Amino acid sequence: MKKKQKAKNGEGCLRYDKSRKQFTYRITYTDYYDKSLRKTFYGQSEEICKKKAEEFLKIKARNLTKNQEEMTVVDVLDNLYKKKYELNQIKESTYLRKMYTIYIYKNSNISNIPIVQLKINDIEKFLLSQKCKSNSDIDKIYSSLNTALKLAVSDGIIEKNLLDNERILKPKSDKQSKKVRGFTQEEEQQKFLEVLKNYKPIENKNYYKNQFLISLMTGMRMGEINALTLNDIDLKNKEIHISKTVTKDINSKAKLGTATKTITGQRIIPIPESLIPILKNVIDNYVPNENNLLFVNKSNGGVISTGQVNCAFKRLCEKANLEVDGQHMLRHTYATRCIEAGISAPVLKTYLGHTDISTTVNTYVDIFNKFQNEELKKFEDYMGSNFNFYY
Incomplete structure (x- = not known):
């Protein structure tokens, strides 16, 4: 059995502790304030004790404060x-x-x-x-x-x-990534619009029909829609000026922000002809409020949170027998219709307020590919009809 070894040349003192049934290694060191202190390390072998002491002294050699350590x-x-x-x-x-x-x-x-x-x-x-x-x-x-x-x-x-260190790798999620998609035009979109048509206001309750239609026809984020003021709608030039969004305060409560989600989110988008009567109706029914908002929370006169709108959207989709994640799908539906209509990625990027065009392309890559394949089919049909004499 090992006996206590006397420290020499500044080394620690090593011994076997019978009560603990392990080795102990005590050293003396100087702390950040030049104060001499002792430290004891425990292990099942001399090597373990000395390795612990070596790692400890490496840290101390950095001359760190207690707070840093x-x-x-x-x-x-x-x-x-x-x-x-x-x-x-x-x-x-x-x-x-x-x-x-x-x-x-x-x-x-x-x-x-x-x-x-x-x-x-x-x-x-x-x-x-x-x-x-x-x-x-x-x-x-x-x-x-x-x-x-x-x-x-x-x-x-x-x-x-x-x-x-090359050993450390960032993991990938066990969850399957959800693909972004909008309503199909012929079936899902029509089902939703049919249910929306029968969506009636209830006294003293928030009513979101117009927000849903604006999102579907402009691709605006719901936070941007709920932050719209009278001054943001220019019916004469058929433009919507987007400069801010509804956000959350430090207590997770909805509040009116001073800017949009990103710098490129501050933008001017065109108003489709079909949206003009809807916006006129919104303006005609404007209720004066502190922030001049077009849409206000009827319970307190404040801002409407995206979460509130989301709950109403999901209830409508349940009535239409549609499976969706949230009202953001209306924005994706707008983008899908734009791509199907032949609107280019750079223009769509501006409409949606994306920071980089890669975001637009990557988000809607499947739709762009489908559209391109359909356009290529038109080319093949045309060229085939002109080159039939070769067969």
Whole structure:
């Protein structure tokens, strides 16, 4: 049995603890404030004890404060997003989404592990546990982790970003990606419009028929529609000016934002002839309110949230025996009809307020391909009729 070994040349003191039935290795080190302290490590072998001590001394050699030594991914992200929010670099709705990401970290295996102690296995285990989420959520989680580790490197807390290690791979979701689609024109769209025709207003209850029609005929996001004011509708020039959207405050309550979802979301779109009488009706029935909104919540005179409209939309679709996810499908229906009508991707990008044309193409790639195949068929039929003499 090992006996207590005397420390020499600054090494620690190693011995076997009979009561614990394991080895102990005690060292003396100097902290951030030049104070001499002792630390004991335990393990089933000398090698384990000494390895723990070596890793500990590597951290101490970085001369970190106690706060830096204890800082977790949660701490770094929480501080970062709060600072960005206070400096108006992110909006309340964005801050709210960031807090959801932090909530995921708080309920994970790495929630209490200081960044200086994070190992590759810890991160691999964490990322593996996120497979149950959507690919969109996984992207946000991975990106935020990368941000936290980069900041830790920048602040001198760690030497390198562990995500740069080729062993660590971003997982793909277990969930099957849902394809974006709109109503089919001949069946689903007609079913919805038939049910919408019989959708009647109820006293003191919110009524969303006009919002549904505007979305279907312009492709506007519901938050943009519920943020429309009298000044945004130009019937003379047949234009709608989109400059803001309904968003959420820090308590998840609907509020009128000061801008659109993205910079390119601020746009001017044409008003189809079929929409003019609907907009005239909306303007004629305008109820004065604090924000000059065309659509207001009848219960409190405030803004209408997208969630409220979504519930009504789903009820209408149930009556029409249509299976849908939400009212955003009206926007996709508009885009589908535009592509079928031959409107180009660059023009559709402007109408929809997408930041990049790749978003438009990638979102509606199946519809573009179908349309192109149908157009190619017209070409083949035409050319075939002109070259029949070769057969």
